[in-house]
Amino acid sequence: MQVAEAKGLPKLKYHLLPRTKGFAVTVQCLRNVVSAIYDSTLNFRNNENPTLLGVLNGKKYHADLYVRQVHFNSFLITDQNSCNVMKTLFCQERDAFQEEYYRTGTYPAVPIVPPRRPWTLFNWLFWALLLLYPLFKLLINMINSGSSLTLASF
Incomplete structure (x- = not known):
């Protein structure tokens, strides 16, 4: 929190302060290769924290996964500073999704359950x-x- 205050960045309640240098380099290299990136968040219902011992003992954990696709042409990245701003906005949105999940138990989007195969x-x-x-x-x-x-x- 002190680092966020010192750098003038918003405080995040559920996420760490983003490290943007590696993200900026990755985005600049992948921009011409792929058309989109995927942002995902995984939460377990009832505030369960899965453990390896629990999995080995056969305990069932119910997980909710939120995935969104972000197209590269939906934002303009010209330099590392604009990439830092975009990554900070992503983290703020993810923090808001996390707050919504803890408050209601669901993500803000319409849930999709894949059919059984x-x-x-x-x-x-x-x-x-x-x-x-x-x-x-x-x-x-x-x-x-x-x-x-x-x-x-x-």
Whole structure:
């Protein structure tokens, strides 16, 4: 906060003060290569903080992801100073989105839930059946052979 006051930048409640030099160089190099950049924010519902131990124990975390596309031609970047101003505005907007999320539990935009795709299940079932079939066939042949030595060695 003291650095923001010293530089005359706005105080951000939920984000750190942006480091704009690397962002400025990246934007100037990518401007002729890509047409847009993506700004994303990830929050977990009910103020949950996921941990590696929680994930390994199978605890479910519900996340909300906010993604917006910003076209390069929607803003004019001529030098590093204008890029710094743009990055500061991005951080102010993200801080406002974060404030809205903590207040209401949703982002200000209309939520989009992607439809479930059955092809992933079909793909998993296909490969599971293809790879497990020889194992089950071997087990059935061992049981049908009746040899106690074969059954004991497995």
